[in-house]
Amino acid sequence: MSNWLLPENLADILPVEARHIEKLRHKLLDLYKTYGFELVCPPLVEYIDSLLSGTGSDLNLQTCKLVDQLSGRTLGIRADMTPQISRIDAHLLNRDGITRLCYCGNVFHALPNDFLSSRELLQIGAEIYGHAGVEADFEIIQLAIDTIKTAGISTYKLDLCHPGVIRSIINSDHAASANVDLILSLLKEKDVAGILELSGVIKNIRSDTLESLKIVSSLYGDTETVISLARKSLPSNPGIIGALDALQILIHSLEDDVELGIDLADVSGYGYHSGVTFSLYAEGWRDTLVKGGRYDNVGIAFGRARAATGFSLDLRKLARGLFTMEKPSAILAPWGRDKDLLTCIKNLRQDGQIVIQMLPGGYPSQDEFVFDRKLVLFDGIWQINDL
Template sequence: MPISETWLLPDGVADVLPEQAQVIETLRRDALDFLASRGYQLVYTPFIEYIESLSSLSESNQDLDLATFKVIDQLSGRLLGVRADMTPQVARIDAHVHPVVGVARYCYAGTVLHTKPQGFNTTRAPLQLGAELFGSDSIDADVEMIDVMLNLLKTTQNHEGIHLDLGHVGLFRSLVKHAKLSKATERQLSDLYQRKALPELAEFTASLKFGQDFYVLGRYASDLDTLEAKLSGEVFENHQFKQAFDALKATKAEIQARWPDLDIGIDVVELRSYHYHTGLMYAVYAPNRAAPLAQGGRYDGIGEHFGRARPATGFSCDLYALKTSQLEPVSVVVAPKGTQTDLVKAIEQTRALGFSVVQLLGNDDPQSIPHATHQLVQQAGEWVVTHI
């Protein structure tokens, strides 16, 4: 490879330069401090581990399996996976490494790696931050998680004009089971719902058992009152369907009570990763952004792969996507070379005030620090900070 190409990075991978890195690191610290204040304990997980551990999700989520880089461990000869999502790792911790009796709350922040960019995301190495709650199947847990997610975005100043989308995979899943549809038919319906193809949906559902209900589910997916009026009585007699419908309705009411000015939308046929999710799903969108700022949902039984099936709900986001466009200027003070006591003390005091202080080296002058904004100079026997 020519030397002119050795500095090039793969597509979807980028360096983070000092100004951006400072903003992102501040976001990370603020976010983790906020989650800690809500009782979420920080965990670190390995960047790579045996693929069997990561497969707790990939068995039910083919998209995640395809997103996972796989390599051979030269020590054991076994297949390793580079984490594409940290949720299965936290589930492993909850199941075996740190098995808490009762409710457990965890948070994390770390880089994950994808074989291809996911959705509208252009990076293959997001800085994933998230929170997980294990051990409660109550709707209160989902409400808490959504509230935490919204407050986190507020903490990171990503809350202006946001929109919350709510859904529940239980509606579609229970109706499919009630109608005894084949897997192939289920996949076709899911595709039609995802594409919002109403004319095709009307034609496709015409010959299905409960076909009118499947059409109504797609046609009025964003209006719970209309759904309740137009779906057949037999559908609502199904316990699983009714339970999912009531949970979705109650969640919307709870969140609206806590966030009265929040724009909340409903989409009962938003079926992203519905083989993975088991209940409520939620995502937050910002104006003029196609991809969600943060998203999550319920995934009960995720720990079954590790021998401890527990109710679970959680969300995650990419800190790179949360970073604000405006960079806060950093004040950098240039101090002269020297080890005299008064100068060393002045440098320490300046740093204690929140300044970044760089001391000159050798024969350098202040111009050798191009990002400097101030300098430490001696005036009338006292060291003072002045603008450059």
Template sequence: MTDDAPNPALLPAGLMDLLPPEAEREADLVEALMAAFAGHGYERVKPPLLEFEDSLLAGSGGAVAEQTFRLMDPVSQRMMGLRADTTPQVARIAATRLGQQARPLRLCYAGQVLRVRGTQLAPERQLPQTGIELIGSDAAEADAEVALVAAEALARAGVPSVSLDITLPTMAPTLLEAAGVPPALRQRLARALDRKDSAAATELAEQAGPLAAALPVLLAAAGPADGALAALSAADLPPAARAIADNAAAVIAAIRAREPGLRITLDPVEFRGFRYHVGVAFTLYGPGATGELARGGRYVSANDEPATGMSLYPDAVLRAARPAAPRPRVFLPLGTPPADASALRAQGYATVAALAPGDSPAALRCTHVLRDGAAQALSATPFSKDDV
């Protein structure tokens, strides 16, 4: 007779247990990021994991509606959603509970988000997320601040060599709208831009008229910020698109005034990402092939206030950060005075007390053993039965 019961360790696709020591590393990293945010005046808020669907998906929350798990609240008989992104919740808090606070409002958060599906490169559906939101200012300096605070937080977490990629998600739609491109041609041109297909973009832009001619030029200009800014300056842009370009130049100038050594790239016609971005959008990358560590940008808050923010992904940051030295574990033999154990913890050790004569420091993954009143490395001092 076979046992058809499922393996109790089997979890749904995209969900996983985080075990020692990775769980502790992630928790320490989150607190390091939050400490960096607090140092710049960002105050912590804690939204609930679930909210009523109509409030969770209102405003900018509608951009993540397709990624939101829904369930019925047995108490109120109303539909609720599990957050897929924390930014809309912070915007709600700012507009309601903190609506009378002086602006600009600086808030930060840490928690888990859950998404209906992952991506091919990042299949995880439950993710840790930390971030900052600056609400109530439309100044270029506000966008610069969130980018630089996020970069500093990553440096404190062990990722010093970050690069900032800036995109203008409203530039391509603005040019297409100004050119009066028919819907079918507009869709094809947007697809060519999304795929970075310069040949197709050039051919389609010629069909779309003179105002769309800037699109393939700006597509080719993506790269280091100076070159892309020069292309934007030289392009024949309608007023709305020129305002987007001027704002990007102002944001980059504000960033360089405070951190001239930060590597900045600019893609003027990239428009992927959350659909609620209405100005510059940011992505922070670590050295090498570490992938996205943070993403954010300008959006409109829940009560139509100007806002900007950045979300950081601790799981990605852990992969990019320099590995932290594990906390040394000291084996405490039976009968160790509590004062000795307390003194070791004050020195940064984790103490692991023997509970029975057969307990072994090696089996308990200890690196040290308490002997003669001091922590001695196991590699230098072999363990003996007298230590139990």
């Protein structure tokens, strides 16, 4: 095997694309700053018991482990930055009021999500801690929408869900709650036939539970229609009513031009999210572009339960769908130590111009820039001429 080959589902990012990603990162972090979000940078590796605190089994499977040579304890390479941000809020900042934090850094997955996915992501996101109301959910969703708009995406779809609906159905039946993984796998595939066959698989599961699971598997589509149907056909217990109320308030708060959908059978993050969840889709990306939602009390593992809601996305994936080969123009300058030449180059660079000096014996071969001008000495003055 050649020693320059990379492991599967990993790739280098070359100059033009790398510059594009970096510019986008700056734009988004500047956007988050205007909302009042403070930037934090947690480490790439930390103790596994801290890294996985309050998370589901999926994150455990995606986290690579290694032994710390100093302490002998198990370390993890982060597969998601959200638990780290929760640790910072609960344990390090330890503020009484509302805290808004944002972040951007590499994460690594032990396995790719599919054949086309990278195992290394550049995760960027934002979190609000300390407010349990729907107002924080609205702000996070609005910021997620502004994120993709700032990136240049004008057509998108927002899908909403609330795990409280399914959780209330399952938790009201002891037999169902003892077989939650099986039920979730059927709901994920919207397998109505499989749900109806659960009566022969799960002993003592109630018939009304099966009926509710069958109904909820078809509750997706137009928001108002789905919520109205859910109120009429699902049990009127506090968990379901509270979840539907939260969704309806949020829907009425969003702008009319937002294309909305709802899927009450969306079980992604079931064991992690505690309230409204959302996903953003856009043409040009084959799967979810942005995911987020409420995850209250994850910080309890760090000694402080806090209301929390947020979102994240893979900046590389976002940038790749927007990527074009447009190259910035640059000025070609001759090599030399003439004071007037160096002063001219310095002034141009301070004005934001790209100036590249030719080194002796060769023409620059950068692929990232287009040389459309050059510095020439005319009548003792350095001037810019078009190429």
